[in-house]
Amino acid sequence: MRILVTGGTGFIGKALVRRLVQRGDQVTVLSRNPASVPAIFGAAVDGWPSLSAWTPETAFDAVINLAGEPIIDRPWTEARKQALRDSRIGITGQLLAAMTKATRKPTVFLSGSAIGIYGDTGSAEITEQSPAAEDFGARLCTEWEQAALPAEALGVRLCLLRTGLVLHADGGMLKKMRLPFKLGLGSRLGDGRQYMSWIHRHDYVEAVLFLLDHPECRGAFNLTAPAPVDNRAFTQMLAHSLHRKALLMTPELLLKPLLGERSLLLFGGQNVVPAALQAAGFRFRFPTLADALENAGVN
Template identity: 40%
Template sequence: MRILMAGASGFLGTRLVDRLTSDGHQVTRLVRRAPRTPDERRWNPSAAQLDPAVVADADAVVNLAGAGVGDKRWNDEYRKLIRTSRVDSTTTLAITIAGLPAADRPAVLLNSSAVGWYGNTGDRVVEEDAPAGEGFLADVCRVWEAATRPAEDAGVRVVRLRTGLPLHRDGGLLKPQLLPFKLGIAGKLGSGRQWLPWISMRDWLDAMMFLLDRDDLAGPVNVVGPNPVTNAEFTRELARQLHRPAIMPIPALALKVVLGGFAHEALTSTRVLPGVLNRAGFRYHHPDLRSALHAALTE
């Protein structure tokens, strides 16, 4: 399969490129600078610039582009970047796909979204049919997903990847926590009662392959593990596997000082289940947090 990918240099994108190429697929990467290798093509989503011929040459498009949510302290400027980097890339791809002759359109667009769609659900369990919640990330997800509509209206299968928190020691939720835990100065965040929709990296990659292949699956898909845990449970298990104490809870006020606007999202409870994947028969390699964390720390 010929796959065009945006966001190929990110935490998830680099691992997906490796998986796709190892499985025999041909990956072309969209970049915002001058191409340096034969598998790169230049685009400028901020200016809606993308050569339609690049898209027409693909069987599938995967869009993982977007500024990292946890990479920097949130201020008004970074909030704007979080939103525009996602909406501009999605809009450019979807409109370009829709503008192609039907015979030249890729068969599927896998487009990132996030479980932030649901906002704060407390202890309430939600699946893909739940409406968008409230808050900054929920608002971003709403316009982000809406930006895929031109491709969907053109008859292309569109999958909206409501990804949770992939676990890997080199990035995502886990990386910034490892040093504090190893130093014994870590603990639960706030009350610790907020739910975390984690997923192992292997299962996230397997889900991408599954969704590329399953022509019957479209719309929103929660790409999360089948057994979410609370922050307190996550903290205890990570401490156990690192053989370190976790007895220094981090108050909500301290998080707000360090993280700015992102603190609210870090304390949000999102109890999400993978309804679509479960019903479609997707099989998890790491269905429980213990095995997922072990893999994240050792593989």
């Protein structure tokens, strides 16, 4: 397949592009630094600086849209909120414009989203049928998905990737948590009852390939493992995997004034299950957190 990937040089994107190349797909990566793309993946992978390179005569079989600025790293000023929208909704809109003009449309469009669309839902089990919330993160995801929906009117199969916490020591949350936990400074967040819906990066990549290759799959998919845990359990299991103890607690009252609206990302939670993915027949290699941490390279 000839595939265009946005966000292909990020923590998840690198693993996905390498897997696509491994299986023989022809990949083009949209990157702000296109010269780095062949250096990362080899000369067979093209790097594009912008979507203006997608002319009507250019034909892709699939588009995988993983672009998006990190959501928690910087304060949510109005300027930052707009940057988050532009990096998600803006890029998605540009992709739809290019698809519309393309002489031959892609067969499938896999477009990013996140389980943040559900907001803070406590311990209630959440599936793809659960409603969207109204906080900023949820609205951002809703608008992100809505920007992708016109693909269906073009005859392009659409899958929305509602991504959970992706685990691997190469990046993301685990890379940030490893050192303090290794030093014995790991702590639960608040009372630790908020659910964390996670997925090993290997399973995330394989789930994307599964959706890519199964034409009956369309609509929203929770990309999370089938066994979410609360923050207390996650903290203890991560500490155990590093042969440490986690006896500390970070009070919500301490971080909430510093994080503002972003505090919901740490102290809110969702007990999300991959109902649609499992119903389609996908099998997880790392269905439990113990299995995932053992393989994720944190120790």
